[in-house]
Amino acid sequence: MGKRITIIITVLLVTVASCLAQGQLKKGIKKLERGEYQVAIKYFEKQARSGLAVGEAQFYIGECYRLSNRIPLAEKHYKLAIENNATSDDAPYFYAKALVSNEKYSLAKETLLNHRESVEENRPEEEENEGETDRKLARIDKLLNNIDALESLKEKKAVFRVKNLTRINTENAEYSPFYHKGYLYFTSTRGGGDIYKATGGAFSAIYRAKTKGAIIDTTSIERLGKLFNTEGINEGCFALAPNGKTAIFARGNSTKRKSTKDVNIYITRFVKGSWTDPKLMKLNHPDSWNSTPVFSVDGNTIYFSSNRSGGYGGLDLYAATRDSRGSFSNVRNMGPQINTIGNEMFPYVARDRSFYFASDGHAGFGSLDLFTAERENGTIVVKNLGMPVNSASDDFGLFLFSQGKGFFCSNRPGGSGDDDIYTFINTDPNRKTVNYFLNGQVLASENGPDTPEPTLADSEVTLFSSTGEVLGKATSDKDGKFRFRVYPEEEYQLMAIKTDYLTGRSNFSMIGKTVPQEQLVKQVTEKEYSTRIYLNKLEINKSIVLENIYYDFDKSDIRPDAAIELDKLVDILKDNPKIKIELSSHTDSKGEADYNLDLSQRRAESAVSYIITKGIDPNRIVAKGYGESVPIAANTNPDGSDNPEGRQKNRRTEFKVIDIMKEEAPDKKPKGDLEQQLFGG
Structure with a gap:
């Protein structure tokens, strides 16, 4: 009877000790989750001393040191976590990170290679868990590559x-x-x-x-x-x-x-x-x-x-x-x-x-x-x-x-x-540098650069690389000015947006503008360049001439040089998705009026067809030929002689905004969570 009581008491004591120890672990985890890492460490240390769940306790001690930016101190605890079979499979990776911080690169690499093999061997069959495995492998490979790069870093000349x-x-x-x-x-x-x-x-x-x-x-x-x-x-x-x-x-x-x-x-x-x-x-x-x-x-x-x-x-x-x-x-x-x-x-x-x-x-x-x-x-x-x-x-x-x-x-x-x-x-004697800057200005234009209007303040200007990458954003000042840093041998596109104006674009190239190193005298040299962006007022039925749209005599085919100019109109339509336009073609007064009307209509339709092939909705653009009926200059001089300059101006292609589509009313019911609405993910 006495022996049975002793066994029962022993079991109860072990059970109580186990519960108390597990309680230390839970308390420590709560403190860790609240960011009270130093307090949490004391609970995990008590858990480790109990002899129960030692691996878990040591892993969490390592985590507390890592998360409080004391990762060198975490090394021995991650090691003990692995040796005591901690359930977290992150322990080997963080152990390797701690080894690297203590300059034990060879052991860190060995640990990572073994860890990588284990992760691969235990890849789950469920496809939904594949992403997590790939993420772990990616960070392992990244750290391995960094360790391999150390030799070249050590050989780098100290300056x-x-x-x-x-x-x-x-x-x-x-x-x-x-x-x-x-x-x-x-x-x-x-x-x-x-x-x-x-x-x-x-x-x-x-x-x-x-x-x-x-x-x-x-x-x-x-x-x-x-x-x-x-x-x-x-x-x-x-x-x-x-x-x-x-x-x-x-x-x-x-x-x-x-x-x-x-x-x-x-x-x-x-x-x-x-x-x-x-x-x-x-x-x-x-x-x-x-x-x-x-x-x-x-x-x-x-x-x-x-x-x-x-x-x-x-x-x-x-x-x-x-x-x-x-x-x-x-x-x-x-x-x-x-x-x-x-x-x-x-x-x-x-x-x-x-x-x-x-x-x-x-x-x-x-x-x-x-x-x-x-x-x-x-x-x-x-x-x-x-x-x-x-x-x-x-x-x-x-x-x-x-x-x-x-x-x-x-x-x-x-x-x-x-x-x-x-x-x-x-101490590097060759640290001379040159910085390149593009100073720009946004201007209003009635009909192109020849007739500039006042500068446009508060325009949103974006700088794009040749591949469409956004490199910078700026807002024009009271004088319409903005500034970007640019880099050698690169090509750029700028886009300016302002309320009540058509969005405009401009190109700028740094090709061939690099200052040779041997010409640098100062430690820092600044080289300035300039550009302008012209914006047209967004008005219904305001005609805007497309420059350099030429056709072969008596033909309506789109020539390569005309296609380049029409691409600019494609950009305008893409940048201003709410506008609907009329594209019109005009002739001078040579030839029969009916024939000129028909030719201009065919040319306008040809231009519209080209634009539609670039992805523009056909419902947003109307072709209209006016022939010689809407001249903007005299075809002949007062004495009856021919006026070549006037005829050239009349042989033009124009567009005008004929409608501005209204914004769709937003759904009154919010969609997605608050974070998505406020910050777009």
């Missing part, structure tokens, strides 16, 4: 000298340097106060210090005021517009219930001697992480990082342009040449227009590396900046305070503490 900025760094984190008019702004967790449960350290705040280049006046270090820093909230990644009158910064992860769910970007403006209350920017995406913002050189674009849906990986880089009301909208992903299945963040545009960013998805030395993106022959080429700027640790947040000199951040060994700010000098 930088780096030094820890010890005068400003502490045992806490200092990062996100931004220089403006003698001040270095940066983010730091040095202040103490409330504990941030994700890391176990203090919340971050924005500071600034007076500096001459990289020489910091440590006595001037100060925390920005309450407008920019709030207790119990992470503040950081501060940036000013070039004129210093607009500031943007990231804010989030509050301890208060009514705060935003994640990190978002705020904006404030300096008005009448003080900063306005920071407001949440429209470029943010609900329930997404939006951070590391920076202005373009002209202040009309903001670049930032976000993990919103529809991207290429974890964090992607996005751009938002200023509209005519001064608000930043038209958010667009910067594309797969820059963004990867990994994370891209901390974008920066230097004064010479060089674009820098940090990524753990492109080929690098470990965690985040610094890269530059350059446009070459119509494509974007991403280049690793190499050692010693990059290391196996996180390297990010580059900022140039002068040509070839700047700051960046790293948590590499040998620093003062957590993230540190470093200074660097580019």
Whole structure:
């Protein structure tokens, strides 16, 4: 009897211990889901010590370190997770990532190859799960390729000298340097106060210090005021517009219930001697992480990082342009040449227009590396900046305070503490660059470039590549002017849109306009070009002449040179899908009037038939021949002699808008979820 009681008590104790241990795991998972990683680790450690579900507990500890950007510390925990048969099949991949961050490249490659083989062997038979398997294989292959690229990266000639900025760094984190008019702004967790449960350290705040280049006046270090820093909230990644009158910064992860769910970007403006209350920017995406913002050189674009849906990986880089009301909208992903299945963040545009960013998805030395993106022959080429700027640790947040000199951040060994700010000098003697700009103007036109009307402000101008890729968007100023950066040996098309005007296009080529390197004298040279776009007023029955539409004598066939001009009308119809037009053909007064009428009708019908072959709805275009009945110039001079110039003007092809189709009434019932309606996915 006593033996049976002992067994029962033992079973009960084991059962109770198991329940208690499982309770630790559940509590830890809840904390992890809330982003309280440091708190969650304590629960998972208790779970691991219990001897039950050790693999799961160790995997989650690794996840806590990875998600709080302490991936080198995650290595041993992912290893223990694998050894203790963790159920998550992501453990080998993240173990390999941690190995790379600790410079154990050979073991990382071996782990990935074995993991790849396992993923292939366990490919599910159900077709709906094929996509997930392919995604896993793609990220494995990407990391394998990055490891294979290390040898060539290590051989890259070092052109930088780096030094820890010890005068400003502490045992806490200092990062996100931004220089403006003698001040270095940066983010730091040095202040103490409330504990941030994700890391176990203090919340971050924005500071600034007076500096001459990289020489910091440590006595001037100060925390920005309450407008920019709030207790119990992470503040950081501060940036000013070039004129210093607009500031943007990231804010989030509050301890208060009514705060935003994640990190978002705020904006404030300096008005009448003080900063306005920071407001949440429209470029943010609900329930997404939006951070590391920076202005373009002209202040009309903001670049930032976000993990919103529809991207290429974890964090992607996005751009938002200023509209005519001064608000930043038209958010667009910067594309797969820059963004990867990994994370891209901390974008920066230097004064010479060089674009820098940090990524753990492109080929690098470990965690985040610094890269530059350059446009070459119509494509974007991403280049690793190499050692010693990059290391196996996180390297990010580059900022140039002068040509070839700047700051960046790293948590590499040998620093003062957590993230540190470093200074660097580019010693490359061949770093001369030339930037090309296209200055344009949108003008109104009665009948082509010969009779320009006033300039058109607030026109939406888009720059396209020769393949139709959108390269940039701008809004014309009060003088109708706009500006784009262009690149050597490329061809472009520009499109301008304005209410009550027909959308217009213009071509521009950079072929043959490249300045040879041997002619460059300055470190940075700027070359300017100009163009104009003419828009016709959208009016019913206003005739617009199509230039250079010629026919062979007594024929109505479309000649190749006429087809080129008619293609322009095709573009107009495609760009203005609501208009219906009449295309008319006219002759001079030579020959019989009836014959000229018939010839002009055949020519108009021939032109319309050509346009329809280009995909235009036949119901949108009417052919009309007027013969010699509607001259716009005299066919003969007052003395009765022939007037060749007048006859030439009368032999013309025109179009006019005869109807503007009404917009269909929108369905009153909303379709799709709120996110789809507001942001288009």
